[in-house]
Amino acid sequence: MLIANTKIRNLSLKTTENTNLKPILEIKNVHKSFGALDVINNCNLEVGQGSITGLIGPNGAGKTTLFNLIAGAFHADQGEIIYAGNPITHCAPETLFKRGLLRTFQIAQEFSHLTALENLMMVPPAQPGENIVNPWVRPGEVLHFEAGVCQKANDVIDFLKLDHIKNELAGNLSGGQKKLLELGRTMMVDAKLVLLDEVAAGVNRTLLKDLVENILRLNRELDYTFFVIEHDMDMIAELCSPVIVMAEGRKMMEGSIEEIRANPEVVAAYFGGGKA
Ligand SMILES: Nc1ncnc2c1ncn2[C@@H]1O[C@H](COP(=O)(O)OP(=O)(O)OP(=O)(O)O)[C@@H](O)[C@H]1O
Ligand SMILES: [Mg+2]
Known part of the structure; x- marks a missing residue:
């Protein structure tokens, strides 16, 4: 493990019991195309309230697009998105922001x-x-x-x-400090669900440890739910349970990081791809 911190690891010992959590977010039969390209394909998944749920998958799998649909930047062609029990499929980002659904960007936007x-x-x-x-x-x-x-x-x-x-x-600021600042921006409002898109990218190991620690504190102390896109498997292993694997615009598998790593189809689709 690159983030070797026993305290953090103990804090993050959440297991698949999270699959029993009440969902704060439900993606139901969601579809999104850009021209002839079907990017999100009849996607179904849930994020449990109070969880730190990981979202992994190969480049181009549709992860960021799914976040854009959830956060209201784009709207789904078909299907429904439910947040805290209410449909938000056609809500604007500002409305969702005021209701505590926030996101960070793959490239920091300071x-x-x-x-x-x-x-x-x-x-x-x-x-x-x-x-x-x-x-x-x-x-x-x-x-x-x-x-x-x-x-x-x-x-x-x-x-x-x-x-x-x-x-x-x-x-x-350095790339890592900007990512911490992005996390800080989510704390200026009463966030309930925060979507993190590759917060670890370009962050050095020391700052990454701070980032992980802060995400865990926000989850434990302020009851944030996190939905985390990440290519850094060590970070996913430290933080996330469950982990959802996305491929070709839909959920391919969900489970603990150990279950995911042991699944030959996932290994072929993702780990075999070389980036993780
Ligand atoms: N606004 C857009 N217009 C047209 N095509 C788009 C748009 N946004 C995304 N795409 C396409 O949708 C596909 C999925 O992209 P997306 O950014 O969601 O992937 P990703 O899983 O986040 O990948 P990565 O891991 O590289 O960040 C890609 O083929 C991409 O080119
Ligand atoms: Mg992306």
């Missing part, structure tokens, strides 16, 4: 000309100061709100142990 702290302060939706009239007619409310946002951003910085870079321009 505001490079703002500091790390300011990036966090940009997150909360519907800030009163954004309305051009409010600072004039309700200055007290705006100031009070902004003080609250600043406090919250500082709390997030503390939680993630990013104090040393909070006043650094985000554009100057």
